[in-house]
Amino acid sequence: MQTFPTAQDVQHLAEVVTDARDEAPIQRVLAATPSLLRGVLPVASPHCWCFDRPRFGSEFIPDFLLTQQNSAGFEWVMVELESPTHSALTASGRMSAKLTEAIGQINDWRTWLRENIAYAQRELEFSRIHAEIPAVVVIGRRVAMDRRQTDRYRELSMRDHLSVMTYDRLIAAAKAVVVRGGR
Numbered sequence: 651m652q653t654f655p656t657a658q659d660v661q662h663l664a665e666v667v668t669d670a671r672d673e674a675p676i677q678r679v680l681a682a683t684p685s686l687l688r689g690v691l692p693v694a695s696p697h698c699w700c701f702d703r704p705r706f707g708s709e710f711i712p713d714f715l716l717t718q719q720n721s722a723g724f725e726w727v728m729v730e731l732e733s734p735t736h737s738a739l740t741a742s743g744r745m746s747a748k749l750t751e752a753i754g755q756i757n758d759w760r761t762w763l764r765e766n767i768a769y770a771q772r773e774l775e776f777s778r779i780h781a782e783i784p785a786v787v788v789i790g791r792r793v794a795m796d797r798r799q800t801d802r803y804r805e806l807s808m809r810d811h812l813s814v815m816t817y818d819r820l821i822a823a824a825k826a827v828v829v830r831g832g833r
Contacts, residue, residue, distance in 0.1 A: 689823025732789035792818040
């Protein structure tokens with residue numbers, strides 16, 4: 651993985667997110683410039699790897715699997731992208747169908763890891779991965795949320811090793827990595 655994204659990389663991502671009707675073009679940008687995903691990691695380490703659409707068996711494919719190595723060993727994060735045009739929440743503040751579906755996928759991946767951990771670690775070479783690794787769902791845009799939804803969204807971002815973030819937050823995190831990278 652390129653060490654840090656450039657300001658131009660972040661600008662390109664922002665433009666693609668603005669024009670995107672689904673997650674496919676965003677997936678392509680992030681796969682081509684995976685350093686844009688550094689902001690979802692707990693701490694940006696110089697030893698970081700990104701797996702674009704890794705396979706968990708024959709039926710499960712997260713959008714991205716990130717890992718970094720630090721003094722504690724390997725830290726892993728699963729990333730699921732949803733459309734920037736879908737909201738994470740309904741008008742009443744409940745989880746939207748798309749967010750519920752994304753969380754269901756993450757639960758399926760975690761179940762697969764629990765049942766196949768030795769295979770994942772040895773055969774797939776996902777060193778020290780475990781079933782309870784953090785996961786991130788990226789969905790929707792910040793401007794689509796009112797204050798009540800923002801409060802509920804914040805609650806969702808702090809449970810079950812799961813973060814829900816808007817594409818605006820992903821872009822802001824990528825910008826912060828550019829700044830920390832000295833560019």
